[in-house]
Amino acid sequence: MLKVDHLSIEIGGKQIVDKSSFFVPRGKITSIIGESGSGKSMTVSALLGILPPGAKATGKAVFNGKNLIAVSDKEMGEIRKAHLFTIFQDAANSFNSSVKMRHQLYEFSGRRTGDSSQQFQMKMKAILDELGLSAEIVEQYPFELSGGMLQRCMIACALYVEPDLLIADEPTSALDMVLQQEFIGLLKRLNEKQGTTILLITHDLDIVAEAAHEMIVMRQGEVVETGNVMTVFERPEHPYTRRLLESRF
Amino acid sequence: MTVKWIGKRMVMGMIVLLIVSFLSFFIMHAAPGDPAAAFYGGNAQTLNAAEKERISRVFSLDRPVIAQYGTWLAETVKGNFGVSYKEGRPVSTILFERLPNTLLLFGVTMFFIIVGSIWLGTAAGMKAGSVWDKGLSTVSIVTSSIPAFWLGILFISFFAVNLGILPSSGSGDIGDEGGFWDKLRYLIMPATVIILTHVGIYARFLQESIKVESRNYYVTVARANGIAERVIRKGILRNASIPYLNYIGMTIPSFFGGSIIVESLFSWAGLGQLTVKSVITKDFPLLMGGILLTGLIVVVSLFVIDLIMYVVNPRLRKGDVR
Numbered sequence: 001m002l003k004v005d006h007l008s009i010e011i012g013g014k015q016i017v018d019k020s021s022f023f024v025p026r027g028k029i030t031s032i033i034g035e036s037g038s039g040k041s042m043t044v045s046a047l048l049g050i051l052p053p054g055a056k057a058t059g060k061a062v063f064n065g066k067n068l069i070a071v072s073d074k075e076m077g078e079i080r081k082a083h084l085f086t087i088f089q090d091a092a093n094s095f096n097s098s099v100k101m102r103h104q105l106y107e108f109s110g111r112r113t114g115d116s117s118q119q120f121q122m123k124m125k126a127i128l129d130e131l132g133l134s135a136e137i138v139e140q141y142p143f144e145l146s147g148g149m150l151q152r153c154m155i156a157c158a159l160y161v162e163p164d165l166l167i168a169d170e171p172t173s174a175l176d177m178v179l180q181q182e183f184i185g186l187l188k189r190l191n192e193k194q195g196t197t198i199l200l201i202t203h204d205l206d207i208v209a210e211a212a213h214e215m216i217v218m219r220q221g222e223v224v225e226t227g228n229v230m231t232v233f234e235r236p237e238h239p240y241t242r243r244l245l246e247s248r249f
Numbered sequence: 250m251t252v253k254w255i256g257k258r259m260v261m262g263m264i265v266l267l268i269v270s271f272l273s274f275f276i277m278h279a280a281p282g283d284p285a286a287a288f289y290g291g292n293a294q295t296l297n298a299a300e301k302e303r304i305s306r307v308f309s310l311d312r313p314v315i316a317q318y319g320t321w322l323a324e325t326v327k328g329n330f331g332v333s334y335k336e337g338r339p340v341s342t343i344l345f346e347r348l349p350n351t352l353l354l355f356g357v358t359m360f361f362i363i364v365g366s367i368w369l370g371t372a373a374g375m376k377a378g379s380v381w382d383k384g385l386s387t388v389s390i391v392t393s394s395i396p397a398f399w400l401g402i403l404f405i406s407f408f409a410v411n412l413g414i415l416p417s418s419g420s421g422d423i424g425d426e427g428g429f430w431d432k433l434r435y436l437i438m439p440a441t442v443i444i445l446t447h448v449g450i451y452a453r454f455l456q457e458s459i460k461v462e463s464r465n466y467y468v469t470v471a472r473a474n475g476i477a478e479r480v481i482r483k484g485i486l487r488n489a490s491i492p493y494l495n496y497i498g499m500t501i502p503s504f505f506g507g508s509i510i511v512e513s514l515f516s517w518a519g520l521g522q523l524t525v526k527s528v529i530t531k532d533f534p535l536l537m538g539g540i541l542l543t544g545l546i547v548v549v550s551l552f553v554i555d556l557i558m559y560v561v562n563p564r565l566r567k568g569d570v571r
Contacts, residue, residue: 088469088470093465111476
């Protein structure tokens with residue numbers, strides 16, 4: 001699905017990510033785990049073509065036969081629209097505060113799939129219902145909803161568009177424990193029911209253990225270990241992974 | 250909710266006008282010089298003390314200032330602005346002769362400043378690091394540093410004296426009833442001076458708000474999820490317009506202050522020029538009328554801006570103070 005090969009990211013001469021290589025298999029939940037500053041969020045930015053100004057990415061990241069690092073802005077835009085969906089950490093700030101949820105949810109979902117406004121309303125209503133959100137939230141503004149509700153709105157859009165690859169960048173770190181559990185459950189359901197490939201970025205081993213099939217361990221800009229979650233948990237090879245696992249209990 | 254909000258704004262506007270009138274009344278009376286003498290202008294030396302006293306008594310100038318203010322306020326509330334010392338005509342008549350000119354100048358300049366600054370500011374703000382971006386940052390400093398009166402003098406010397414294509418001063422041909430085109434000829438120079446000295450700084454403000462807004466989290470999220478650039482820009486512009494509108498609101502009073510100078514320079518028969526003239530002649534009723542009417546225009550403009558903000562910013566409507 002996604003094959004990253006020798007991806008390096010540099011900001012102002014400083015190496016943020018150093019020749020990292022990993023593979024995200026289709027239909028699985030793959031997790032990138034690492035402490036803050038390990039370069040996992042930067043890796044996501046590079047994959048999505050949203051690196052901050054001054055940052056430069058080299059290497060390859062082949063997704064559906066296209067190298068995400070080298071494609072033009074226009075092509076990248078089309079790939080993002082047609083194949084990817086990304087949920088970010090800070091749901092409370094992921095929406096424009098002065099625009100009604102209806103318009104924003106439509107732009108994030110119905111507009112991408114080319115549905116009319118009516119089709120969108122029907123389909124979104126069903127999804128929101130399923131996620132335990134009242135249909136009235138579409139008439140509200142983001143600042144009237146809680147962070148947990150907004151994160152569920154994001155996942156509602158992911159459920160709606162059924163992307164080839166869902167990227168979730170620390171989606172639960174702004175949520176409390178109960179909402180975290182619930183959110184991970186939703187991700188798993190998305191993966192099991194719709195077969196969505198998910199790339200889950202986290203710093204929380206519990207989430208990896210709970211949700212992921214494959215894992216990638218990053219440390220100081222380098223990929224130190226990759227493999228099946230069960231295997232890595234049982235027989236960690238890199239000392240850092242071992243330390244990480246020990247600190248869990 | 251909305252009715253309550255509008256009501257609150259109106260009460261606040263009235264309080265502002267009350268404070269403005271109170272302060273200007275007292276400052277006016279604290280200024281040196283004898284209004285009774287000013288009333289006689291050039292012949293003031295010929296007045297003896299008894300005559301001065303008589304004039305003061307006739308115009309109630311010998312009463313305490315606070316009592317004078319009370320009387321003035323009571324009459325003004327009834328719609329009676331009094332009679333001009335100098336012209337002997339009702340102040341309201343004189344004000345209404347001047348009002349259209351001021352509204353015309355204010356309306357035309359404000360329109361072009363807003364349209365121009367939105368256009369320039371958006372072009373510059375949306376493309377950070379572009380020629381537009383850097384160009385506007387420089388040009389706005391230059392244009393806003395140029396004093397309006399100096400630019401006005403340059404304009405008069407160039408367009409009226411050297412080229413002779415525009416009238417140097419006034420607001421209409423003498424003896425002419427003044428058609429639209431005639432008025433326009435007189436309007437060009439004062440309006441251009443005000444627009445040129447203001448548009449840059451307003452554009453710069455919008456440019457910065459757009460740049461700040463573009464760095465927001467939701468913009469990255471939207472872009473990463475393939476949302477059309479057009480939609481993203483619309484959202485940015487909407488949010489960036491809130492501080493921009495605030496800025497316009499804050500600067501409207503000083504904008505009027507600046508236009509008084511320009512009106513005087515070009516002898517544009519507006520309220521600003523009238524106010525300056527009545528200060529010189531110590532024509533208290535006319536001065537108070539002029540100040541109050543200018544204050545009213547400012548308050549109404551601020552009210553309109555608040556109203557636009559109320560529509561644009563849902564947080565205001567929802568009473569959210571976060």
